[in-house]
Amino acid sequence: MAVLQLLPSLPLLLLCCSVIAAAAADDDGRNSQPNIVYILTDDQDVKLGSLEVQPAVKSLITEQGLYFNNAFVTTPVCCPSRSSILTGKYVHNHHTYENSVGKGCDAPSWRELNENKTIGLYMSQAGYRTGFFGKYLNNYGFEKTGVGVDHIPPGWTRWYTLRGNSVYYNYVVSNQGKAEEHKDNYSTDYLTDNVRRAAVEFIHSSEQDTPFFMYIATPAPHRPATPAPQYARRFAGKPAPRTPSFGGGAKDKHWLLSEGTPPLNSTITSAIDELYELRLESLLSVDDLVTAVFQALEHQGLINNTFIFYNSDHGYHLGQFNQQGEKRQPYEEDIRVPLIVRGPGVKSNSKTDALALSIDLAPTFLDLAGWPLPDDMDGESLKSVILGEEEAEQEETSYRFLIEYFGAANPGSECFFGTLPVPFLHDCHNNTFLALRVYDEGKDYIYSEFFLSDNVPLNTSQIYFSEYYDLVKDNWQLENQVHTLSEKQVQEFKDTIMAFHTCHGSLCHKLRKKQ
Numbered sequence: 001m002a003v004l005q006l007l008p009s010l011p012l013l014l015l016c017c018s019v020i021a022a023a024a025a026d027d028d029g030r031n032s033q034p035n036i037v038y039i040l041t042d043d044q045d046v047k048l049g050s051l052e053v054q055p056a057v058k059s060l061i062t063e064q065g066l067y068f069n070n071a072f073v074t075t076p077v078c079c080p081s082r083s084s085i086l087t088g089k090y091v092h093n094h095h096t097y098e099n100s101v102g103k104g105c106d107a108p109s110w111r112e113l114n115e116n117k118t119i120g121l122y123m124s125q126a127g128y129r130t131g132f133f134g135k136y137l138n139n140y141g142f143e144k145t146g147v148g149v150d151h152i153p154p155g156w157t158r159w160y161t162l163r164g165n166s167v168y169y170n171y172v173v174s175n176q177g178k179a180e181e182h183k184d185n186y187s188t189d190y191l192t193d194n195v196r197r198a199a200v201e202f203i204h205s206s207e208q209d210t211p212f213f214m215y216i217a218t219p220a221p222h223r224p225a226t227p228a229p230q231y232a233r234r235f236a237g238k239p240a241p242r243t244p245s246f247g248g249g250a251k252d253k254h255w256l257l258s259e260g261t262p263p264l265n266s267t268i269t270s271a272i273d274e275l276y277e278l279r280l281e282s283l284l285s286v287d288d289l290v291t292a293v294f295q296a297l298e299h300q301g302l303i304n305n306t307f308i309f310y311n312s313d314h315g316y317h318l319g320q321f322n323q324q325g326e327k328r329q330p331y332e333e334d335i336r337v338p339l340i341v342r343g344p345g346v347k348s349n350s351k352t353d354a355l356a357l358s359i360d361l362a363p364t365f366l367d368l369a370g371w372p373l374p375d376d377m378d379g380e381s382l383k384s385v386i387l388g389e390e391e392a393e394q395e396e397t398s399y400r401f402l403i404e405y406f407g408a409a410n411p412g413s414e415c416f417f418g419t420l421p422v423p424f425l426h427d428c429h430n431n432t433f434l435a436l437r438v439y440d441e442g443k444d445y446i447y448s449e450f451f452l453s454d455n456v457p458l459n460t461s462q463i464y465f466s467e468y469y470d471l472v473k474d475n476w477q478l479e480n481q482v483h484t485l486s487e488k489q490v491q492e493f494k495d496t497i498m499a500f501h502t503c504h505g506s507l508c509h510k511l512r513k514k515q
Contacts, residue, residue: 033211035306042222044312056287065342071356076314076334079105079138086118088362088377097406106137119362121155123213126371131158131202134195134217149174160198166219168226196289203296220282227281240276240318244476250321252480260425261322307343324420330435330448354385378508398514400438402500406454407431444471447493
């Protein structure tokens with residue numbers, strides 16, 4: 001009797017299975033969830049022209065996809081920015097304030113607060129095979145964080161990850177949780193190439209009916225920007241761009257620039273030019289990686305169902321306002337980044353003025369995967385812009401966002417120094433700032449406030465300097481115009497900045513749309 005009672009339900013059962021299968025696969029049997037490949041470079045500028053030396057990025061991604069004219073990071077330094085990319089959150093919500101363990105970079109607090117809420121785990125829950133290749137967070141794998149290279153964060157199927165910060169030779173990677181040591185032989189040890197090989201192997205081992213998400217984080221063009229031997233001296237004699245702010249004084253800037261940055265001389269300028277050359281040469285191996293990834297996807301018959309994103313964790317300056325090679329400032333060179341995407345439904349060789357932030361990447365990946373967006377993500381999905389959907393046809397005419405930076409120093413000191421080749425103030429605790437970037441129907445400006453210390457939470461009583469630039473009239477931020485603002489305007493900026501600095505999730509979304 002039980003069998004007879006079950007028999008009538010078999011057609012319904014088969015129908016349900018068919019519906020589920022149809023939802024997961026196209027007519028040709030391939031999974032309808034797109035594959036997603038995210039390629040992240042380290043310290044790559046967009047204002048100084050580094051993309052111009054990457055023909056593969058241009059022909060395989062830019063000319064086949066969408067370029068974001070207004071892509072920004074919400075913090076201009078490595079570990080905090082990468083934490084924002086992984087979580088979709090502002091610094092004040094993921095609590096990775098600086099590159100040190102003591103300030104949250106891959107610290108126990110990171111693992112407790114964030115590791116179960118990163119894009120890796122969410123994509124895994126969405127049914128994706130996941131792979132991480134290259135640089136994770138600056139302190140990953142060191143015992144001082146409380147774990148070693150045997151630690152694989154939740155959600156990652158394939159884990160081929162650098163211990164520590166970007167290098168090219170003489171390093172250790174965690175290969176599925178096992179330490180793999182590399183020396184200085186180009187054919188076996190050059191990190192960008194090893195990341196490329198591991199990523200390509202992952203693609204070749206993929207199956208049509210299982211979607212995958214890849215996070216490929218190259219060391220280039222981060223210092224020391226060591227090029228592969230075949231690319232060494234390729235750009236010999238090519239100077240760093242002499243922008244309007246190159247070698248310019250900074251008397252109206254905050255003290256780190258106005259007092260702590262020596263004028264450029266021939267020795268410093270030569271060092272800047274040499275670093276610029278090395279950065280470009282190191283990016284040629286990234287171009288090789290882009291080509292190899294594309295060819296692997298094409299070989300596997302996956303290219304037509306794969307989104308490829310190309311991005312950087314922040315920008316870079318070289319000689320602007322006498323600053324030697326670095327980031328960490330609220331200026332366009334440091335906060336603007338390349339963001340390009342190609343994939344199914346993306347219009348070829350197109351551009352958009354829509355805003356794109358580093359905190360938008362995680363929700364975008366999830367939205368493309370068809371997975372619900374977590375309520376606590378501060379960023380918003382860019383899916384409608386990427387696919388040119390009707391509701392995104394009229395691009396945003398008004399928006400605003402926050403840039404947060406917490407200054408760093410050597411233990412027991414207020415600052416720390418860098419050399420290239422002349423000692424200079426690399427960073428200080430009072431290089432801490434909050435900046436409001438606003439675009440409002442043709443008006444484009446940034447207002448920044450600098451704080452005496454990096455103590456959390458930031459207190460408005462600690463503000464010691466402010467800067468304001470009209471970027472329509474002064475795109476290189478040559479003249480601080482804060483003195484032109486009324487008290488009412490300044491107070492409105494202060495109130496908006498502090499509202500952003502304490503926002504979470506949907507409140508951040510609401511603040512982003514200028515009222």
